[in-house]
Amino acid sequence: MSVISHLMGNEILDPFLSMVNKCPVLNAPTDWKETPEAHVFIADLPGLKKEEVKVEVDGDGYLTISGERKAPEDREAKGGGEEKWHRVERFRGKFSRRFRLPRNAKREEIKACMEDGVLTVIVPKAEEKKPEAKRVEIR
Numbered sequence: 001m002s003v004i005s006h007l008m009g010n011e012i013l014d015p016f017l018s019m020v021n022k023c024p025v026l027n028a029p030t031d032w033k034e035t036p037e038a039h040v041f042i043a044d045l046p047g048l049k050k051e052e053v054k055v056e057v058d059g060d061g062y063l064t065i066s067g068e069r070k071a072p073e074d075r076e077a078k079g080g081g082e083e084k085w086h087r088v089e090r091f092r093g094k095f096s097r098r099f100r101l102p103r104n105a106k107r108e109e110i111k112a113c114m115e116d117g118v119l120t121v122i123v124p125k126a127e128e129k130k131p132e133a134k135r136v137e138i139r
Contacts, residue, residue, distance in 0.1 A: 027091040028065065032099065039105060039123040041065070043097065046117035047090070055112045055121055057101070063110075065119065066096040104128055 030043040043065055045053060053067040071092040101107070106124040113120050 027093075028067075028095040028097050030065065030097050030099075034125075036125075038125055039102065041099065041119075041121040041123070043119040043121075044117065045114070045119050048114075048117060050114040050119075053114065053119060055110075055119070057107050057110060061101045061103075061105070061107070063099045063101050063121065063123065064096060065098075065121070066094070068094045 028043055028045060030041055033040050033042075041063065045067065048067060048069060052069075053065065056064045056066075058064070069090075069092045101123060102125075104126045106126050109124045111122045
């Protein structure tokens with residue numbers, strides 16, 4: 001067994017793609033934009049159903065998007081069939097992305113939806129109270 005195969009878990013793909021599959025940023029790419037009303041997170045999760053994805057907000061104000069993409073079955077590895085994988089490039093395995101929400105996030109009003117493998121999480125913003133100017137008396 002080669003050193004690379006040993007380090008990469010004897011995967012059927014090249015070492016670069018193995019590292020890509022283990023990188024949380026690349027296996028669940030997520031955009032975060034801010035609008036006047038909300039923070040919007042958009043994650044590409046192709047091939048996953050909403051039941052396979054979890055969105056959570058913890059008490060410390062972190063938004064976590066996690067899940068698992070199952071590996072394709074390899075019949076040949078199980079001792080039967082005539083299928084042989086020549087290339088496996090699509091991400092598989094567990095993923096987790098974590099974002100620190102700003103103070104003005106309304107955590108109790110967060111909404112998420114998933115359509116065509118794209119997860120959208122909307123975090124409404126609370127109105128920020130601007131401090132009023134106070135006149136200080138000079139003595």
